[in-house]
Amino acid sequence: MVVSALAFYSSSQFAAVKLVFNYWDPLSITEYRLNQLTTANFITEIEASLAEDDIAEAGNLVGLARERGHEIPAELVDKTKESVFQFGLRNIKDFINGATTGEATSATAIGGALAADYVGVGDVRDAVVQGGYLVQGKDYDKITLGLSLVGLATVVPGTGAVDIGASVVKTANKAGKLSKPLRNRVGKLASEMVELSALRRGLSEVKLPTFRTPAIREARSTFSNLKWPAVMRGDFSSFGALIKSMMPIDVGAAKMSFKGAIKPGVYSEVASLVSDASSITKVGGIKTTFRVLEHADDARDLSRFSNLTAKFGEQTSAVVKMLGKTAIKLGRLAYWLATMMIAVLGWVLWAAWLAFSMVRGTTRLFARNAGKA
Template structure:
């Protein structure tokens, strides 16, 4: 899913994210946090009381810290000491804040990220970028993922030719894509036949000229 988030971020930076999808992401960000739910959750959280650690505990904790990582701004080594000094019921805090985040908004973001990652996996990075350029919302991107699962490496080409229609057509797009591929195959085959015929004819003329 991290790949999906990275694709969304990169496409947005490049200015290729569809306008409708960009607006949808903005709407999700606004809806993501339930302010009233957050207020209720915070009111239910009991602030931890300070417990002064013993000198031995401080020495042990400081002895276990990787100071080179701390110098680079990574203070994760202090987590154990802080949790002992300010003990908090994490499970209770999570339960209190559960209503602060709207589940449907989180699910939509997850669908966007997982769909983008799935398209990249099945159809390639170019296909994922093209899908993000044409998709209007998470449902569109999910349809594009279904398309990539069926078309594989041809997904990018199908999206380039059909554009948004490749997503909107649904299952019909498989028939359209198959017809286009068949036509392209016939065209290439016809060109090859003409080329082979011309080359063979020229050889025959050259041989007749040499004999004459």
């Protein structure tokens, strides 16, 4: 019995049993699933990230694998390393396009769109363009319009959880990175949130200027002095001068023009949701937030992913890439765990019966011996 107990304690089944008692904790679920992955699993995902030109993600996967004792081939690891200069040179054009148009056609264009939102000009552009479509009776992007107005409703562009989170969720939607349930919910809230009369007033007062494409030297100078860790966590302050020179918009005046375009009652629910998105961004980075938004169905899922990010930081994106929503939910594993618990309960009952039988037998033996004496 002791031998079988020791064997069970050192087996993967014991890890599963521990998970049963922590089924509510996303960290326990994630750790269990990560520990079941093989070296081949990690190598496959690293190669997939490199094929997508996602070098940063490939690097995070390497770190995640090494922390769990997996040996990754050196030649593959070398491909996950890139200097700041190489990154900037490779991505300037896409960044500028994302900043001026707000289109999220690539990872770098997404960065440009977020930078424009950070200083406020992106939100003004989106509010004018999508708001114009709405009042003209044309098809418009509900989420882009609603969240651009949320961004303009903050005290100072580029500060506060709501502004950063709203920008990330808005841009994730443009890139097609919102799960269907989350997109439907945010879209419904965004459409209910807009006060049409105040929007019309704002549109009558705000006009967009002609956007100026900066010289390559000017853009390269900005990129060469960036602090990328801060940028990847949503701090785009280093881009302020460049973005404002490209799009000379009086953001303060635009904020006043669109004042009242958001209904407070609906806004509070949206603010709560985008605040979670901001928390994830500040700890895990923009990539992590985008990855999470693909798998979160609602605010509760976002909260669970936020707890996960507090544990894994920037590696959360790699974790979610490997595990998907199963990083925070048991899914089919629940059935296996239930079976495991039945088996464990059976073993415990058997062990208890065996111990009871041994004690009873020993007691009777001593009693008989005492009677003979």
